[in-house]
Amino acid sequence: MTITALPPEELEWRDSREKVASRLLKATADKSFDPDVDIDWQLDFEPDKFFLSRRHVSLYGTPLWDQLSVEQQIELSKHESSSWLSAGIAFEMQLDAFLLRHAFVRNPTSNHVRYALTEIEDECRHSLMFSRMIEKMGTPIYCFQPKLRKVVWNAQFFGTEITAFIGTLIVEEFLDAAQRQIMRDDEVQPLIRQLTTIHVVEEARHVSYARSELARQVARISPTRRAVVQQLTAWMASGIYKLLVDPAVYRSVGLEPKVALAAVKNSPHRHEFRRDLTERTFRNFNELGLVGGRSAAMWRAWGHPA
Numbered sequence: 001m002t003i004t005a006l007p008p009e010e011l012e013w014r015d016s017r018e019k020v021a022s023r024l025l026k027a028t029a030d031k032s033f034d035p036d037v038d039i040d041w042q043l044d045f046e047p048d049k050f051f052l053s054r055r056h057v058s059l060y061g062t063p064l065w066d067q068l069s070v071e072q073q074i075e076l077s078k079h080e081s082s083s084w085l086s087a088g089i090a091f092e093m094q095l096d097a098f099l100l101r102h103a104f105v106r107n108p109t110s111n112h113v114r115y116a117l118t119e120i121e122d123e124c125r126h127s128l129m130f131s132r133m134i135e136k137m138g139t140p141i142y143c144f145q146p147k148l149r150k151v152v153w154n155a156q157f158f159g160t161e162i163t164a165f166i167g168t169l170i171v172e173e174f175l176d177a178a179q180r181q182i183m184r185d186d187e188v189q190p191l192i193r194q195l196t197t198i199h200v201v202e203e204a205r206h207v208s209y210a211r212s213e214l215a216r217q218v219a220r221i222s223p224t225r226r227a228v229v230q231q232l233t234a235w236m237a238s239g240i241y242k243l244l245v246d247p248a249v250y251r252s253v254g255l256e257p258k259v260a261l262a263a264v265k266n267s268p269h270r271h272e273f274r275r276d277l278t279e280r281t282f283r284n285f286n287e288l289g290l291v292g293g294r295s296a297a298m299w300r301a302w303g304h305p306a
């Protein structure tokens with residue numbers, strides 16, 4: 001049987017994919033966690049510690065924040081942390097479904113597919129860890145209420161692999177930037193810091209996988225398609241960040257959601273927070289040519305040099 005040789009650029013594409021995946025498989029074998037045993041679940045929450053970094057709480061830096069007692073501020077941080085974790089589970093479920101579809105049509109003996117399956121294993125452990133933490137916090141279940149959940153789930157069937165990797169990076173890089181601050185913040189609950197440390201270590205590999213695959217795929221698209229992808233990237237970024245904090249969290253500390261949302265919208269600190277935590281995402285997308293045309297205006301409005 002004659003084996004048809006692949007053209008050099010296809011070989012280069014395949015080798016680059018395999019090299020990245022084999023490095024990530026090795027890194028996974030070297031350092032992975034089992035949250036059931038690596039988190040000290042017996043620990044109680046401490047009454048004077050926050051559940052997110054204080055400056056990550058949506059109302060921080062607004063006049064409304066100053067009107068809350070420290071107990072209420074801590075309570076709001078707990079509900080927002082729970083909302084982040086609920087959103088995290090939903091995003092991870094989306095990613096798992098996408099990675100299965102991505103792997104399904106590729107060579108099952110390749111390192112690239114093996115790593116996709118490995119990442120799904122990581123994400124399932126993360127979602128279980130988030131679920132356990134939400135239960136321990138004893139809050140309502142926030143984010144992605146049934147109707148919105150359906151919309152978000154169905155959105156994946158209209159997207160391409162490129163948009164799926166872009167969505168993945170928007171979520172993973174933002175959470176990575178925030179969680180790197182949380183894990184070093186001694187104002188935050190030790191249990192939350194343990195969870196965050198596990199997530200940061202394992203997510204760094206996922207970011208690497210998505211970023212390198214996106215770079216390979218984007219290098220081949222036409223200028224017309226690139227313009228569409230640029231626009232979609234900006235839409236996805238602005239939509240995804242809105243999903244992190246469910247407005248229902250404000251009621252849990254006795255605030256009217258409309259009033260709290262207006263305070264967040266006008267908060268210079270919140271704008272600064274979004275700019276700082278999306279700096280690397282912006283830089284990466286810009287380098288890949290995913291910022292430009294009409295979409296540049298959104299990134300500029302967020303404070304990035306688009």
Ligand SMILES: [Fe+2]
Pocket residue numbers: 092122123126127199203
């Ligand atoms: Fe994760």
Ligand SMILES: [Fe+2]
Pocket residue numbers: 123172203206207
């Ligand atoms: Fe991930």
